[in-house]
Amino acid sequence: MPAVSAAQGRSTSNGGAPRRRAGRPSAAVLDKAGITTAALELVGRKGYDGLTMAALARVLDVAPSALYNHVASKQDVLLLVEDHLMSLVDVSGFEGGSWEDAVHTWAWSYRDVFAEHTPLIPVIAVLPVTDAPQTLAMYETVSKGFSDAGFPQERIIPAIVALESFIFGSAYDVTAPEDIFDSGSMAGSTPYFTAAVQSSSGAPRESSSHPEAGHRDHGRQADTAFQLGLDALVSGLAALRR
Template sequence: MPPVPVKGVGTKTAPRRAGRPPRALLGHAQITRAALRLVTRDGYKALTMSGLAKSLNVAPSALYNHVSSKQDVLLLVEDALMGRVDVSAFTERPWEEAVRLWAHSYRDVFSAHLPLIPVIALLPVTNAPQTITMYEAVTDGFLRAGWPQERIINAIVALESFVFGSAYDVNAPGDIFATGELEDAAPHFTAAVARRGNPAGHNDADAAFALGLDAMVAGLAATLASATR
């Protein structure tokens, strides 16, 4: 009986077929990262299904296996960004401090993604798990601070409106209030701009945000006090 050939001894293995290694499976995480990169680089108008598919080096049909529309992509993006907002202070700190830390984190996340603010500010939170988790933590913090349930969402929306506007201010040019040749027409404004002073270590955007946030928190605290008398 002839000897049984042993792999590697007197035999040759079949050569590996040429071609690229298998592509990593496309999924929501890859789609979300690609969408964020696309918007950051080229602006919101660049976020189309065909443009997103091209950036992922896949056919549009492959993309539609995971998301059914641009709205679905935006929901993924919204959820990813909201998941970066730190809400941990609502379980660890007093309410006023927690609101400040949450607002600072919220502003930092969205100041890095300005093109998405007009979209996400109007996007429903339906079926966005991380977004819902964020709002649940904030709402729970308000409830534990004694807020009447019927006033909580209005307070959150008021804070969010301030946060989104402040995110734009982070990216404003340093000379945004320069009056130029109209200096004589606005002497008081021009002088106030020239004398603008900030606490040590604060730039203009940070100082304005801190002042506004302090005022909002104080106003909300007064509202809470009057509501619980």
Template sequence: MPAVSAAQGRSASNGGAQRRRAGRPSAAVLDKAGITAAALELVSRKGYDGLTMAALAKVLDVAPSALYNHVKSKQDVLLLVEDHLMSLVDVSGFGGGSWEDAVRTWAWSYRDVFAEHTPLIPVIAVLPVTDAPQTLAMYETVSKGFFDAGFPRERIVPAIVALESFIFGSAYDVTAPEDIFDSGSMAESTPHFTAAVRSSAHGQDGPAGQERGRPADTAFQLGLEALIAGFGAIRT
């Protein structure tokens, strides 16, 4: 009987511990992955301006002081977010195969990642990459791929930046309304543009024969192929 009582006591004690963990989390269970996820959720609901340290602490259900034990400022939080998103970009193509196919894989993945997080583009596009390991690893892989393909070192970063500028803009295009180019009552006075819009609505085949019917995908494919062809001309 005493052993049974002791076991029951331990069970009750464990149950109480579980109930306590369901309440406000302590600083010990707060980590950078959780902070990153909460920051992404906050930005998706309230935009970049809604991401404050106080709001983030509220989402995490912790005191602001607990949050500051892990990140010193909003800039640190944004660096975590940037690093997380960049880690999702597929750079595997640069490990083998042609440079052209590697750029296609990287660019389509890059665009798709940021199409899901457009409120962060104006911030991350100008955020320094200092001390962001996943971001720097991505750039290292892409830079090596460009160098191995015969790009002069001095042209690698400008080429990447030019591609990124196109990628970020195209990420916005994914979320644009389908009728963004509808000329409405002025269709008759803009016949060439109106006809072009109607023709482009049919879409084209995507990479490797994959059907990509959205106008944003058709435009991205066209622009990306033009950039790849243009940059290919400066390879040695």
């Protein structure tokens, strides 16, 4: 059959090494999990702007048409990425124990997940959660935890958004250089700020009472700041409970 012979000829034209033919690959070769992994790798190397359907197809070594058999658009890819990242956030604390400890565990885990994927924060932070099962499952667990703790229903989402705003900003802070507040040659003209920076850098770190904080390196300024802010937020939000 001439068509088969021609395909075989193309597959061995590169020094005898077999090449994948264009078209829809088998499910074992291309699936949503593989697309998600490739998308995260691409964003990690080239940033969010580097995530295009054409670039993703190249990373996966498939024709763009094969990719479109699994995802209809870049928006679909982002939903897969969002769902994957949210599935990594630890919500187990809301299944038992105190609300305060549950929020601390959730927030530390949430921050750590996105500290590894900061280029995606501006996108994920405003991406609708519609039809994202893992993301919705995470929010359902957290919302139930807030409700069980006595939060008025109308305050639950604003409280979660307030925490998320702090978490996303803190995820960026993890990647900041330790000397980000160095005044340099302007130290003499900024004595209060410079003294505060030096004091925070040299002072022993206070330990938090919640379990999750004990697993972090509290010599890092980013962790100390996150701990301080999270304790304050949790304390303030607790006042909204019935």
